[in-house]
Amino acid sequence: MSVFLSLLLLFFTAPVSPSSSPDRYTKSLPSNHKPREYLELTRPLPSDFLVPSCSKQILRHSFADTINAPPFSTLYSPPSNCLSPWSHVALEFRAESRGEQYDRIAGLWLGGAELLRTSTAEPTRCGIFWKVRKDITRYSSLLVRSDLNLTMMLENIVNHVYTGVYHVTVSIFYYKDNTVRSPPPSLISERVNTWQGLGGLYDPPADFIIPISDRGDKGFWFRIESEDVQSKSIRIPRNTYRAVLELYASFHGNDEFWYSNPATSYIKTNNLTTERGNGAYREVYVTIDGKFVGSESPFPVMFAGGVNPLLWEPVVAIGAFNLPSYDFDLTPFLGMLVDKKAHRIGFGVTDGISYWLVNANLHLWVDHSSRKVKAKSVIYESPRLKIKRKEDFKLLDGSFKVEAERKAKFVGWVKSSLGNLTTISSQNYRLKNTVRFEMNGAYKFVKQKIKAVRYVKVLSDLGSVISWFSVHRRYPLIVVTSNLPGPMKKKDTYMLVTNVSHVLKERYRQKSFVSIVHNVQDSEGWMMVKDHSVLSGAATTKQSFSYRDDFRCYTRTVKSNDGKLIKDKTTSACLSSV
Ligand SMILES: *[C@@H]1O[C@H](CO)[C@@H](O)[C@H](O)[C@H]1NC(C)=O
Ligand SMILES: *[C@@H]1O[C@H](CO)[C@@H](O)[C@H](O)[C@H]1NC(C)=O
Ligand SMILES: *[C@@H]1O[C@H](CO)[C@@H](O)[C@H](O)[C@H]1NC(C)=O
Ligand SMILES: *[C@@H]1O[C@H](CO)[C@@H](O)[C@H](O)[C@H]1NC(C)=O
Numbered sequence: 001m002s003v004f005l006s007l008l009l010l011f012f013t014a015p016v017s018p019s020s021s022p023d024r025y026t027k028s029l030p031s032n033h034k035p036r037e038y039l040e041l042t043r044p045l046p047s048d049f050l051v052p053s054c055s056k057q058i059l060r061h062s063f064a065d066t067i068n069a070p071p072f073s074t075l076y077s078p079p080s081n082c083l084s085p086w087s088h089v090a091l092e093f094r095a096e097s098r099g100e101q102y103d104r105i106a107g108l109w110l111g112g113a114e115l116l117r118t119s120t121a122e123p124t125r126c127g128i129f130w131k132v133r134k135d136i137t138r139y140s141s142l143l144v145r146s147d148l149n150l151t152m153m154l155e156n157i158v159n160h161v162y163t164g165v166y167h168v169t170v171s172i173f174y175y176k177d178n179t180v181r182s183p184p185p186s187l188i189s190e191r192v193n194t195w196q197g198l199g200g201l202y203d204p205p206a207d208f209i210i211p212i213s214d215r216g217d218k219g220f221w222f223r224i225e226s227e228d229v230q231s232k233s234i235r236i237p238r239n240t241y242r243a244v245l246e247l248y249a250s251f252h253g254n255d256e257f258w259y260s261n262p263a264t265s266y267i268k269t270n271n272l273t274t275e276r277g278n279g280a281y282r283e284v285y286v287t288i289d290g291k292f293v294g295s296e297s298p299f300p301v302m303f304a305g306g307v308n309p310l311l312w313e314p315v316v317a318i319g320a321f322n323l324p325s326y327d328f329d330l331t332p333f334l335g336m337l338v339d340k341k342a343h344r345i346g347f348g349v350t351d352g353i354s355y356w357l358v359n360a361n362l363h364l365w366v367d368h369s370s371r372k373v374k375a376k377s378v379i380y381e382s383p384r385l386k387i388k389r390k391e392d393f394k395l396l397d398g399s400f401k402v403e404a405e406r407k408a409k410f411v412g413w414v415k416s417s418l419g420n421l422t423t424i425s426s427q428n429y430r431l432k433n434t435v436r437f438e439m440n441g442a443y444k445f446v447k448q449k450i451k452a453v454r455y456v457k458v459l460s461d462l463g464s465v466i467s468w469f470s471v472h473r474r475y476p477l478i479v480v481t482s483n484l485p486g487p488m489k490k491k492d493t494y495m496l497v498t499n500v501s502h503v504l505k506e507r508y509r510q511k512s513f514v515s516i517v518h519n520v521q522d523s524e525g526w527m528m529v530k531d532h533s534v535l536s537g538a539a540t541t542k543q544s545f546s547y548r549d550d551f552r553c554y555t556r557t558v559k560s561n562d563g564k565l566i567k568d569k570t571t572s573a574c575l576s577s578v
Pocket of ligand 4: 413
């Protein structure tokens with residue numbers, strides 16, 4: 001605990017009832033500035049240095065009181081003046097808002113396949129705006145079509161208290177050739193989008209994409225509220241020789257801060273009203289016809305109203321504007337799928353409580369020289385999840401620990417006109433989580449470490465390695481919240497001192513090409529709160545994002561203080577080791 005906090009606790013010794021913090025809040029602060037730009041630190045897209053052949057605005061809509069309404073849909077068509085093939089396609093999502101509003105989750109789908117999962121920043125009275133750019137070349141087989149709806153879901157509530165309307169425009173930039181805009185040509189060749197998992201898996205883009213999603217009347221995501229599995233039945237072409245599932249998942253309601261949930265016994269013993277329990281282990285898994293084929297413990301994205309909204313202005317948390325998706329190479333399972341019959345692809349959340357929004361895109365590559373392939377799954381190693389839990393508490397103080405480990409390896413061969421190729425897909429991860437309460441439950445410390453390693457190897461008939469990708473990821477997280485009573489004169493207010501330290505380290509390897517992302521964000525602040533409204537407070541966030549590979553480096557370091565960016569430095573020089 002910091003000296004500052006210990007001092008504060010000395011002044012406010014009266015016990016405070018434990019809240020279910022971290023929680024989500026809105027900012028009810030006066031503001032007096034020009035509309036401000038919000039941002040998430042990411043690396044530039046490969047196409048940022050190219051001149052687009054054309055661009056098209058494909059959506060423009062204001063999301064006001066959209067709760068319980070169907071999503072917004074509009075017919076998409078590619079631009080007529082620069083038809084495919086495209087070397088790159090980039091999506092640009094822009095939003096602006098003013099007033100008071102919660103953060104909102106949003107999804108954007110083309111023909112039911114998700115292009116972007118994003119969450120909104122929380123506006124101020126003077127207004128804010130931001131943009132999100134994403135490489136969407138992998139969706140080329142959908143982007144060439146003109147018979148699909150583009151659909152966006154953003155459930156928002158507008159009334160006399162929550163006044164923020166989200167005004168959104170989405171444009172697409174299409175690149176036909178590699179005309180370089182400015183920096184050196186070494187920047188253009190590469191299409192690996194590290195933050196998006198095994199990005200190299202989508203080069204070249206798939207021939208078909210089958211959405212594994214819900215009907216769409218409430219957005220195409222499946223809403224998973226408990227341990228149930230939601231699924232969709234599909235049939236795939238018999239000449240499919242590769243299959244990659246791209247999974248999108250976000251967590252909300254009682255599971256928004258799943259990594260900080262104590263065991264349900266703590267809530268029951270102490271007669272607490274919060275329903276944020278069920279422990280701090282979650283895992284999203286995928287099934288084919290009920291059989292487990294992969295899982296991921298998701299990156300804990302913090303939305304803009306989470307923990308302390310003042311921490312996330314104007315720099316939002318890692319992944320908040322462009323939530324990560326997770327790739328599963330399902331090629332080893334083609335033996336089960338290429339038989340002309342329908343198969344069920346399902347999703348579930350281990351220990352999940354209400355609610356998770358999950359759907360996926362199944363990317364398929366087909367053999368143009370044959371009508372069907374031969375395929376067989378030969379190795380299926382998927383031991384049960386190893387999990388150890390320890391709880392030790394007396395009334396409101398104590399600790400909860402979880403240690404989990406998952407290993408899986410799948411091997412299958414596919415014989416097509418490309419030869420008889422064997423795919424080996426391996427997924428391992430480990431999670432360690434501690435949730436600790438002190439000061440009669442008013443001080444809460446959460447620490448989580450996730451380490452994941454995945455690789456995909458493809459072998460020829462003769463056993464030589466044709467391709468090889470691997471991703472190592474680590475995402476340690478610390479969240480500290482300390483609940484103190486507010487000043488005597490202000491009834492029903494309380495003060496929260498908050499600290500969040502979050503890291504994403506990713507090492508991607510494709511044969512001899514290596515790239516490394518190191519993204520570190522440290523935030524601290526306090527706020528005075530009434531119900532869920534932030535009345536006053538202060539916050540500082542420091543972040544450093546660095547990317548490097550065999551050819552280039554990129555580092556951006558920022559610092560924000562009370563809503564203003566007070567430092568912003570970018571370099572592309574390759575200094576010492578990352
Ligand atoms: C908050 O984070 C800072 C920087 O990492 C650290 O020095 C401080 O002790 C933390 N405060 C608490 C209450 O954990
Ligand atoms: C597109 O959406 C509109 C409005 O929801 C709907 O009437 C139409 O059938 C949809 N078209 C396609 C191709 O899905
Ligand atoms: C919770 O409620 C039960 C039944 O009303 C009561 O016996 C128990 O003492 C309460 N526990 C605490 C920690 O307040
Ligand atoms: C493809 O290769 C695997 C592994 O070498 C082998 O077991 C299998 O029989 C081959 N399939 C065909 C159709 O040749």
